Amino acid sequence: MKNLLKSVILCGSLLTSLSGCEIVKWKGQYDTHSLKKQGFSEHSLLLKEGGTLNYWQGGQGEPLLLLHGFGGSASATWLATMQELSKHYYVIAPDLLWFGKSHSLGRSNLTTQTEAIWQLLDHLKVQRVNVAGISYGGFVTYSLMAKPERINKAIIIASPGPIFSDEHLAQLCQRANVKNPEELFVPQDKSGIKKLYDQVFIKSPYIPDFIAEQIYDGYFKDWQPERESLLNTLTADRERLGKISTDTLPKTLLIWGEKDQIFPLENGIALSHYLQAPIVVFPETAHGVTNEKPELTAKTIESFLSQVN
Numbered sequence: 001m002k003n004l005l006k007s008v009i010l011c012g013s014l015l016t017s018l019s020g021c022e023i024v025k026w027k028g029q030y031d032t033h034s035l036k037k038q039g040f041s042e043h044s045l046l047l048k049e050g051g052t053l054n055y056w057q058g059g060q061g062e063p064l065l066l067l068h069g070f071g072g073s074a075s076a077t078w079l080a081t082m083q084e085l086s087k088h089y090y091v092i093a094p095d096l097l098w099f100g101k102s103h104s105l106g107r108s109n110l111t112t113q114t115e116a117i118w119q120l121l122d123h124l125k126v127q128r129v130n131v132a133g134i135s136y137g138g139f140v141t142y143s144l145m146a147k148p149e150r151i152n153k154a155i156i157i158a159s160p161g162p163i164f165s166d167e168h169l170a171q172l173c174q175r176a177n178v179k180n181p182e183e184l185f186v187p188q189d190k191s192g193i194k195k196l197y198d199q200v201f202i203k204s205p206y207i208p209d210f211i212a213e214q215i216y217d218g219y220f221k222d223w224q225p226e227r228e229s230l231l232n233t234l235t236a237d238r239e240r241l242g243k244i245s246t247d248t249l250p251k252t253l254l255i256w257g258e259k260d261q262i263f264p265l266e267n268g269i270a271l272s273h274y275l276q277a278p279i280v281v282f283p284e285t286a287h288g289v290t291n292e293k294p295e296l297t298a299k300t301i302e303s304f305l306s307q308v309n
Contacts, residue, residue: 022214023211023214024211024214024215024217024218024219025214025218028075028076028218031075031076031079032075034079034083035056035058035075035079035082035083038058038083038086039058039059039086040056040057040058040059040082040086040091041056041057041058042054042055042056043055043056043057044101045119045120045123047104047105047106047116047119048119049104049105049106049112050104050105050106051097051102051103051104051105051106052101052102052103053094053095053097053102053104053116053119053120054074054094054095054100054101054102055074055092055093055094055095055120056074056075056082056091056092056093056094057090057091057092057093057124058082058086058090058091059085059086059087059088059089059090059091060089060090061088061089061090062089062090062130062152062305063089063090063092063124063126063128063129063130064085064089064090064091064092064129064130064131064132064301064305065092065093065094065117065121065129065130065131065132066078066081066082066085066091066092066093066131066132066133066137067094067096067117067131067132067133067134067137067138067140067141068093068095068096068099068133068134068135068136068137069133069134069135069136069137069138069158069159070099070135070136070185070227070230071099071185071196071219071220072099072100072219073095073099073100073101073219074093074094074095074100075093075100076100076219077134077137077290077291078093078290079294080294080295080298081290081294081295081297081298081301084294084295084298085298085301085302088302089130089305092120092121092124092126092129094116094117094120096113096136096137096140097112097113097116097226098222098223098226098227098230099223099227102116103223103226104116107229108225108226108227108229108230108233109229109230109233109237110139110140110143110230110233110234110237111143111237113140113143113230114140114143114144117140117144118144118147121150127150128149128150128151128152129150129151129152130151130152130153130154130155130305131144131145131151131153131154131155132154132155132156132157132301133155133156133157133159134157134158134159134289134290135157135158135159135262135263135287136159136230137157137159138156138157138158138159138160138161139159139161139234139237139241141154141155141156141159142154142156142159142161142162142241142244143237143241145244145249145250145252146241146244148248148249148250151250152250153250153251153252153253153304153305154249154250154251154252154253155252155253155254155255155301155304156252156253156254156255156271157254157255157256157289157290157297158255158256158257158260158262158263158268158287158289159263160263160267160268160270160271161241161271161274161275162238162239162241162242162244162274163267163270163271163274164238164263164267166235168263168267169181172184172262172263175199175261176195176199176261177195178195181231182227182228182231182232184196184199185227185231186220186224186227186228186231187216187220188224189216190209190212190213190216191212192216192220193207193212193215193216193220194207194212199261199262199287200261200262200286200287200288201286201287201288201291201292202257202259202284202285202286202292246274246275246276249275251277252275252277253277253278253279253280253300253301253304254268254271254272254275254277254278254279254280255279255280255282255289255297255300256268256279256280256281256282256289257281257282257285257286257287257288257289257292258281258282258283258284258285259284259285259286260285260286260287261286261287262286262287263287265281268281280300282296
């Protein structure tokens with residue numbers, strides 16, 4: 001999202017004389033054009049429970065599933081990274097349910113998210129896959145890891161899995177000056193957008209009001225009750241994830257931003273000890289790892305996946 005933010009602000013400065021110009025929409029169209037130009041194609045899968053799962057696919061090689069975080073979409077979160085990774089891998093990048101162009105008639109929780117991904121992989125006849133997920137997508141990744149026979153390797157980015165407590169959530173709310181996580185992650189207006197971006201990125205640039213409104217309309221206005229439910233049910237999901245034996249989990253790498261304000265580095269170190277998994281820390285990086293350091297993210301993922309088990 002940070003690359004999108006920089007681009008739309010630049011466009012805004014050039015096009016301020018054009019009243020009502022939908023700059024954020026234009027940036028989304030540009031991203032779509034860029035992906036298609038590189039050989040990616042966009043598809044939509046009808047889900048068994050009703051609804052559709054939108055996804056991008058492109059590249060050749062071992063399958064690599066990329067899962068975005070809260071408030072974004074596949075292209076907004078992974079654009080530069082998925083373009084680089086598609087040079088060596090068959091990349092599958094869905095919009096998670098109730099984000100982007102995806103939705104479900106099922107209950108809005110982590111289980112429904114996970115089952116939708118399995119439906120997608122079954123549809124694509126992918127029996128075994130590498131997976132990388134950032135933030136909320138990291139929780140989906142951890143849930144998928146409960147079937148190690150189908151996951152080759154996993155990369156969890158800025159997401160604590162079961163290693164987060166009610167105290168951690170309270171500290172997050174205190175840092176962001178909000179009453180609950182929903183107030184931060186499901187913003188209700190342009191002011192909420194600015195507050196969220198201030199927490200997610202290490203140096204969030206100034207966002208003009210009209211651009212903040214367009215970001216809200218384009219990425220945050222829809223599916224608000226469902227997104228709040230995803231957050232409200234995450235505590236119960238935490239208990240379920242904590243019951244998964246770490247002995248059965250696939251080989252895992254953690255990637256974290258040194259200055260993450262959402263899930264601080266101490267959460268990543270704790271998860272590293274819990275999983276006995278290596279952690280790579282990106283300096284001068286906050287929570288939006290894939291947007292702040294897309295090339296480094298791609299190189300780190302490639303290096304890990306190329307290692308012989």
